[in-house]
Amino acid sequence: MTQKYAIGVDFGTESGRAVLVRLSDGTEAAEHVTPYRHHVIDERLPETGLKLEHDWALQHPRDYIEVLERSVPAVVRASGIDPAEVIGLGIDFTACTMLPVDKAGRPLCFDPAFQANPHSWVKLWKHHAAQAEADRINEIAAARGERFLARYGGKLSSEWMLAKAWQILNEAPDIYDAADQFVEAADWTVAQMTGVIVRNSCSAGYKAAWHRQEGYPSREFLGALDPRLADMAATKLRGDVLPLGTKAGELTPDMAARMGLAAGTAIAVGNVDAHAAVPAVGVVTPGRLVMTMGTSVCHMLLGAEEKPIEGLCGVVEDGIVPGYYGYEAGQAAVGDIFAWYVDEAVPAYVAEAARDEGLNVHEWLEKRASGLKAGESGLLALDWWNGNRSVLADANLTGTILGLTLLTKPQEVYRALLEATAFGTRKIIEAFLRGGLAVDELYACGGLPQKNRLLMQIYADVTNREIKVAASKQTTALGAAMFGAVAAGAAKGGYDGIVDAAAAMARVREETFRPIPANVAVYDKLYAEYMLLHDYFGRGANDVMKRLKAIKEEAGSR
Ligand SMILES: Nc1ncnc2c1ncn2[C@@H]1O[C@H](COP(=O)(O)OP(=O)(O)O)[C@@H](O)[C@H]1O
Numbered sequence: 001m002t003q004k005y006a007i008g009v010d011f012g013t014e015s016g017r018a019v020l021v022r023l024s025d026g027t028e029a030a031e032h033v034t035p036y037r038h039h040v041i042d043e044r045l046p047e048t049g050l051k052l053e054h055d056w057a058l059q060h061p062r063d064y065i066e067v068l069e070r071s072v073p074a075v076v077r078a079s080g081i082d083p084a085e086v087i088g089l090g091i092d093f094t095a096c097t098m099l100p101v102d103k104a105g106r107p108l109c110f111d112p113a114f115q116a117n118p119h120s121w122v123k124l125w126k127h128h129a130a131q132a133e134a135d136r137i138n139e140i141a142a143a144r145g146e147r148f149l150a151r152y153g154g155k156l157s158s159e160w161m162l163a164k165a166w167q168i169l170n171e172a173p174d175i176y177d178a179a180d181q182f183v184e185a186a187d188w189t190v191a192q193m194t195g196v197i198v199r200n201s202c203s204a205g206y207k208a209a210w211h212r213q214e215g216y217p218s219r220e221f222l223g224a225l226d227p228r229l230a231d232m233a234a235t236k237l238r239g240d241v242l243p244l245g246t247k248a249g250e251l252t253p254d255m256a257a258r259m260g261l262a263a264g265t266a267i268a269v270g271n272v273d274a275h276a277a278v279p280a281v282g283v284v285t286p287g288r289l290v291m292t293m294g295t296s297v298c299h300m301l302l303g304a305e306e307k308p309i310e311g312l313c314g315v316v317e318d319g320i321v322p323g324y325y326g327y328e329a330g331q332a333a334v335g336d337i338f339a340w341y342v343d344e345a346v347p348a349y350v351a352e353a354a355r356d357e358g359l360n361v362h363e364w365l366e367k368r369a370s371g372l373k374a375g376e377s378g379l380l381a382l383d384w385w386n387g388n389r390s391v392l393a394d395a396n397l398t399g400t401i402l403g404l405t406l407l408t409k410p411q412e413v414y415r416a417l418l419e420a421t422a423f424g425t426r427k428i429i430e431a432f433l434r435g436g437l438a439v440d441e442l443y444a445c446g447g448l449p450q451k452n453r454l455l456m457q458i459y460a461d462v463t464n465r466e467i468k469v470a471a472s473k474q475t476t477a478l479g480a481a482m483f484g485a486v487a488a489g490a491a492k493g494g495y496d497g498i499v500d501a502a503a504a505m506a507r508v509r510e511e512t513f514r515p516i517p518a519n520v521a522v523y524d525k526l527y528a529e530y531m532l533l534h535d536y537f538g539r540g541a542n543d544v545m546k547r548l549k550a551i552k553e554e555a556g557s558r
Pocket residue numbers: 012013014015293294295296334335336337338339340362363366446447448451452455
């Protein structure tokens with residue numbers, strides 16, 4: 001029998017990566033990364049140069065097409081296979097990364113009439129400028145006793161579809177009116193390959209409050225937000241919502257030529273990046289928490305029942321693996337915090353020393369920070385540089401470092417930042433446990449476990465749990481490829497379900513990270529201090545972070 005392949009394409013925050021995967025055992029034959037030409041657009045709009053306001057984060061849809069046109073042919077070329085041996089392709093995407101499109105499915109930002117309006121562009125998942133709308137959504141939903149709120153830990157996020165769409169209506173009603181639909185970038189990108197827009201149940205469930213039985217929030221609820229929103233679900237979010245692994249369509253001849261694949265290749269419905277990773281580490285049953293660790297961290301857990309969990313991002317039936325409730329929680333910045341420190345705050349001597357030792361700045365800081373004992377820095381940080389996603393669900397919270405002195409060293413600050421993100425993860429695990437879900441094992445994937453061993457040891461010590469690490473460097477793309485193989489089906493050489501695909505294709509490394517008892521004891525003490533700060537700054541005892549933000553905005557507008 002000839003070998004069959006699937007391609008997974010992971011659309012991240014800064015770049016898109018394709019992997020070509022052998023279906024018999026999940027080994028990766030080739031991978032290729034295409035950085036987004038326009039990066040994250042958070043300062044000025046392309047073309048017009050218009051200055052964006054604080055908390056905005058946009059992307060350029062053409063960058064996604066470039067990933068398909070460059071990375072997909074590159075992996076086929078590098079592996080030397082016949083493109084006809086690729087039977088399926090799946091993609092995963094950051095979410096909610098959404099855009100308004102016209103009747104032809106064209107992004108409004110491609111239309112010269114709308115290009116100068118930032119609301120016509122793709123709003124990236126970390127666009128946080130719709131917090132006012134999110135706050136109103138949560139107030140009104142709570143006052144009306146809307147049942148859907150409990151599935152999202154009591155709060156919908158400013159990162160999600162309803163808040164972002166409402167922000168468009170409030171600030172750019174002409175864009176709202178001109179939008180025939182609001183679509184997830186994942187679904188738009190799939191539509192570029194198949195010619196039809198279909199929505200995937202994962203993005204719709206976690207990010208647009210869609211429910212398999214109940215659909216989107218009701219017309220009455222949307223109308224209570226704003227009468228002009230009443231029809232939004234029926235109009236601008238209309239269309240089939242299909243389960244993960246479903247074939248969205250087949251690759252059109254035009255896109256096949258541009259991507260170097262055979263026309264008719266099965267294309268799976270889109271998926272959320274973090275979620276695609278779960279079956280790719282072999283997790284298809286409850287009790288095993290998967291952490292997708294990169295710019296941000298997403299925590300995914302399967303459960304047999306739907307339970308209310310404090311500050312959860314969402315629980316969706318069949319949202320990750322069919323037959324289970326998929327729970328998601330998360331931290332809005334993790335790698336991004338380390339990147340901030342390295343790019344904005346380390347002294348010049350560190351960069352020079354790192355260069356002299358042939359290391360990058362992260363590696364240099366990790367090496368020095370590894371020489372410190374747990375607790376030795378005397379520092380404690382709150383990991384809210386990009387707000388708090390779980391369990392406080394508040395984008396207006398900010399970061400803090402406590403305990404700085406004239407003797408504080410850069411590696412101590414770096415270690416405190418690593419530790420802060422581990423404390424944030426422990427808080428999430430405790431919320432799951434309190435809600436009655438088992439967390440017996442931890443699995444880590446994404447870029448960070450491959451890059452920073454100290455970080456992983458700290459996570460094991462802070463959570464007092466062994467951590468298994470994905471064997472693949474591109475776990476989310478591997479997961480996307482697995483869904484591509486499911487979309488193709490067993491008859492074509494793929495698989496009939498994600499559980500079968502995971503049994504054959506998922507892999508974790510032999511080596512694990514085990515907690516070191518002496519560190520666990522110190523981190524228990526530090527975590528208790530973290531929790532005091534967490535509740536003090538995060539639950540209303542002292543809203544100084546919000547007041548500072550207000551003063552900053554006032555000053556900025558003067
Ligand atoms: N050695 C390192 N230690 C810790 N963080 C790192 C290191 N190198 C890069 N990073 C961080 O990793 C993040 C990128 O993670 P990655 O998983 O590759 O991307 P993405 O989240 O976009 O999929 C960046 O935020 C960067 O700051």
